[in-house]
Amino acid sequence: MAVLSCVGTGRGAATCDHDSNTSETALRRHHLRQLTSGLAAATLLGGCLTTPLAHAAPSPSGPAPKAPAVDPTTPARSTVDLVPSTTATTVPGTTQRILAATPTTSREFTMLGVTWQTMPAGASAQVRVRTAAGWQAWQTLQNEATSNEGGRQGTEAVHVGDAIAAEARIVAPATTTVRSTGARLSLIDSRVLEGDGASRATVQAAATSSAVPAQPSMVTRAEWGADESLLSYNGAGCVPASIDTTIKAAIVHHTAGTNSYTASQSASIMRGIYAYHVKDRGWCDIGYNILVDKYGTIFEGRHGGVVNPVHGAHATSWNTDTVGVSVMMNSSQAKQSPEAMSAVSRILAWKLAGNYRTPTSTLTLAGKSINRIARHGDVMSTSCPGTNITAYMPTLRQDVANRMSGWQNSLIYKAYVGAGGEAKLGPVHVMERPWNGGRTTTFTNGGIYQTPENVTRQLNKAADARYRSGDGFSRLGWPTSGTTVASTSKSFVRFQKGTIHVSSVGGARATTGSIDSWLKANPTQFTRLGYPIAEAVWSSSTNVEQRFENGTLRITDGRATVTLKVGGKQGDLNGDGRADVLGVNSAGQVTWYPTQTNGTSGAATTGSLLAGAPFTWVSQVPDINGDGQTELMAIRKDGTMWAWDGRGNGQFVNARQVSTGWQYMRQPNVAPDMNKDGLPEIITIGSSQQLWRYSIASNGGLHLRTQIGTNWSIITKMTSVGDFRKAGVVDILAVTSDGRMLDYYGSPDGKISGNKLLGSGWGGWTRLRSIGDTNGDGRWDLTKSRSTGTMYNTASGTGAWGVTVAMVPDVSVLGTFA
Secondary structure (H helix, E strand, C coil): CCCEEEECCCCCCCEEECCCCCCHHHHHHHHHHHHHCCCCCCEEECCCCCCCCCCCCCCCCCCCCCCCCCCCCCCEEEEEECEECCCCCECCCCCCEEEEECCCEEEEEEEEEEEECECCCCCEEEEEEEECCEECCCEEECEECCCCCCCCEEECCEEEEEEEEEEEEEEECCCCCCCCECCEEEEEECCCCCCCHHHCCCECCCCCCCCCCCCCCEECHHHHCCCHHHHHCCCHHHCCCCECCCCCEEEEEECCCCCCCCHHHHHHHHHHHHHHHHHHCCCCCCCCCEEECCCCCEEECCCCCCCCCECCCCCHHHHCCEEEEEECCCCCCCCCCHHHHHHHHHHHHHHHHHCCCCCCCEEEECCEEEECEEEHHHHCCCCCCHHHHHHHHHHHHHHHHHHCCCHHHCHHHHHHHHCCHHHHHCCEEEEEEEECCEEEEEECCEEEEECCCCCEEEEEHHHHHHHHCCCHHHHHCCECCCCEEEECCEEEEEECCEEEEEECCCEEEEEEHHHHHHHHHCHHHHHHHCCECCCCEECCCCEEEEEECCEEEEEECCEEEEEECCCCCCCCCCCCCCCCEEEECCCCEEEEECECCCCCECCCEEEEECCCCCEEEEEEECCCCCCCCCEEEEEECCCCEEEEEEEECCEEEEEEEEECCHHHCEEEEEECCCCCCCCCEEEEECCCCCEEEEEECCCCCEEEEEEEECCCCCEEEEEEEECCCCCCCCEEEEEECCCCEEEEEECCCCCEEEEEEEECCCCCCCEEEEEECCCCCCCCEEEEECCCCCCEEEEECCCCEEEEEECCCCHHHCEEEC
16 A cells, blocks of 8 residues: 655645655555545535635734743644546445545644635535544535635635544536646644643633623633744735724634534644644634634634724625634534533623624624624525524524623713714724723724723824823823814813824824923913924933924923924914914004804904005915914015014014015915925016015015016916925916916925816906915915905815805905905
């Protein structure tokens, strides 16, 4: 008899070398005789692990990994190719045709599976094993669906106990003419290791003061000996884990392996399934999220954190937003144990209650109406989870509901409903869980925290993400307020030891310690500085520095220094983050209109009386002298340009002449910094129809006169709303004599690099101007008016226009406006 001896080669398939004096043809003939002499009857093992889908994944959250009870290890493994049949050979007593088969393969192993590249319709894989008691009956393995994580098609991994030899074959109906290709038998030797018995459910659930059931005790990946290096076996795309949006339902499975295993063998079976799914199927990880052995021990499955909605590989299209729980048994051959079903019930009660789902309800998922707790066979054509667990499903749902009784009394859930529920905060993303002595639930649009004193606080998405980051709780403590909205683009949350500020410019940034205390004691300085754009940098325990929108705050040994940068906010006269309309009448009287949160203008407020009126042009200018206030510039009839320092609320002082000759210029406009020198600009068209750019100095004077365009004679109106396309440069918007509006693209050197037609019909507007950011989104907007009537403001988007709002009802009262 020719016997193959398989020798493992480490990562990848084993090599199987036959006796050197045996030809390949003789070996095939010998093997076919071996197969046809086997038993014709086949026992179906109904496995049910199918089809993971690939998703982009954020960094997972959850409890820190436990120290391993078992040293991480990957079971020994070898593979043997099935040789295609060259003659029409059938299984004795049947009409089934043998398409391919292995020779007898001798080695020690405990688990096996068959994979392939292609398989004809109606074909199946069969195996038989030899133990100390002799050859066992042929078993038919159930096929599993393919995976979007890549890899090979195949069967489930079957635990067969201690075996010393195996044979495998692909059988199909006699009429089959298509061959299988690339079929391969995988043999895995996953043995019990020292420490396996000690790893049983040593992780206890954290104490809870919630109506949500506590997390059941479970064996972590580290404790059952998962070799985490396998997560990178099939490429970098498997780490971190793929995280779904939420958990909507649970899918119940069985592994369909042997029912004859001891409690100490469960961890070794976990390691064997893990190795098969990764190395033989080509998946990222073990497919199920959670597994339960027949003794009631719960095992953490796929990596990513048991509190997270980890995308599994257990139910094809129904992997998304579900948790897959599998019982380690074949429920079609034996009845499930009470211990196993109790554990399944406890894990589902915890998962569904923590995601605020009613266990006895139904839902539509991936086009099918299913129970909230469904069996695998409810969503796919499979008998999984076997006949006995299938019959038990109604009882399981009711038992879960009983364990979840009263979950709606969760303080966080009540706060969630009170805040508007899913319509406001979105669905649960990371389930309700203990957190630093209190509790928290993370939603897709924010988070709610329950303090140890049972007070709940709601945070918006950005503040919540910053708070949950590495040092959030240790630096800030518990929140003492909910999210306070300061404007459409700014908000903040107060904490025991600091504040999280959220803005469209700086994102979510924390102020703590002496920085936070000083800002609270000096609110005017905070208004000048704006929101933080970076985290604080500590050079010592008493020296700290933090950058803000408009400058830097340094505290050295208790002394604070504020350094403001030039080019601050345009047109914000009252420090609320929104640009305001300002007008100067023929007598030189300044009148300004504060912009409201809805974009309209509030009641008129009188400002300074400016000497030298009337003016042909006035404009507010971003802060250029570092005092945090908007400045003012104007042109008199004699062509002289003047500048005033702003003092807020429409007050301007220190008038000074800064330039001459402006009677020969037309369409002057203030624009943001175009050439990256930190200073705002004035753009204007000269008498020879060139387009000029002037940088405004910190004293209001003009310098760096640069020609940036020619032949602008057809341009009748122009302005700039800054980075109109969000391309990192400042654009110029211009209207031609026939009413077309063009967007002239800026370039990094402050010049023009091309243009695009934005639309027509703009000729009817007599005045176009950007007074700055009127809606608090960090982008300059466009104001427009005719000679009489209403002034309108249109928000700027990314190369397009947003909502238009009526501002000043009678533009004639403005005189020259900015």
